[in-house]
Amino acid sequence: MSxxxxxWALHLAALALLAAGGVLLPAYHLTNFAKVMVLATYAMGYNIAFGYTGLLSLGHALFFGAGLYGAGMLVQHAGAAAGPAAIAGLLAGGAMAGVVGLLALRTQGVAFMIVTLMFAQAGYLTILYNTAWTRGDEGIVIAREARVLLGFDLSADLPRYFAAFALFAAGLVLKLWLVRSPSGRVMIALRENEERSRMLGYDPYARKLAALVISGLYAGAAGAAYGLLFGYVGASLASTQYSILPLLWVLLGGAGTVLGPFVGALLMFYLIDYSSAVTTASLLVVGVALVLLVLFAPKGILGTLRERWLKWLP
Known part of the structure; x- marks a missing residue:
């Protein structure tokens, strides 16, 4: 086999297992896996910017929040249906990433990281202070009757699971196609040696901006899905924490791998879930796990597998 x-066989098998999970998993895990798939879609977008293009951003919560509030406020204040709201959230995330990228990409390295963090913090404060529209810390609860897509009630366990699966599957297939395409190879070349890429005739600024916009589209789609599937849009979901979390998920699963964000998000979600049942110091458990990861698998789980055994893994 080539x-x-x-x-393709590996990634389609992973999707087949997740599809089967919709029938086999109990209700508690259906909800958990739905949340993991939405957050993994967000992390996949982050991985396009960071893992494949080398853009270490601390501002992705702004793009996730743009999708979240783009969908949530359209439903709350304009009475929009779930479908148009989801599209609005997708476009809001991409547009926000484009605006931030036009300015932030004039910097590099640590400066880029700080500038994106400042944009994200400005967005978070905007949400907090415009309570008439965003309801600030209290957030927006999306009514059940507004969470209906193509006749399916997204507040019910099974439709919610398969809606999250559809989003994740589309994101995974598109990402796999992208990173194996000529454009994906250019992103990797920029990550490895920007000056050599420039000498070959590629425009680093334009390519990085495109990668950041694609990353923002993923984040916006995930944000909109989170609000519609789980019925809540709140400022805490646009805080700095949601800029750091996708970075941790990507590092845990393997930066620059297609399935790495899902593996990282799944492991961290259940690590926190199960450790919370036995101790209030669940974040300490996560911290220990991350330290062990850095010591023994610095390229993440799938990154280490690729380095040692599976050279063909994208």
């Missing part, structure tokens, strides 16, 4: 066939 490397390309193995790659």
């Amino acid at each position: 490397a390309g066939a193995r790659i």
Whole structure:
């Protein structure tokens, strides 16, 4: 079997297992896996910017929040249906990433990281202070009757699971196609050696901006889905924490790997979930796990597997 066939077989098998989970998993885990798939979609977008293009951003909560509030406020204040609201959230995330990128990409390295963090913090404060529209810390609760898509009630366990699965599957297939395309190879080349890429005739600024916008589209889609599937839009979901979390998920699963964000999000979610049942110091458990990861698998779980055994893994 060729490397390309193995790659597609692996990722389609992972999707098949997740699809089967909709029938086999109990209700508690249906909700958990739905949340993990939405957050993993967000992390996949982050991985396009960070893992493949080398853009270390601390401002992705702004793009996730743009999708979240783009969908949530349209439903709350304009009475929009779930479908148009989801599209609005997707576009809001991409547009926000484009605006931030036009300015932030004039910097590099640590400066880029700080500038994106400042944009995200400005967005978070805007949400907090415009309570007439955003309801600040209290947030917006999306009514059940507004969470209906193509006749399916997204507040019910099974439709919510398969809506999250559809989002994740589309994001995974598109990402796999992207990173194996010529444009994806250019992103990797920029990550490895920007000056050499420039010498070959590529425009680093334009390519990085495109990667950041694609990343923002993923974040916006995930934010909109989170609000519609779980019925809540709040400022805490646009805080700095939601800029750091996708970075941790990507590092845990493996930066620059297609399935890494899902593996990282799944493991961290259940690590916190199960450790919370036995101790109030669940974040300490996560911290220990991350320290062990840095010591023994610095390229993440799938990154280490690729380095040692699965050279063909994208």
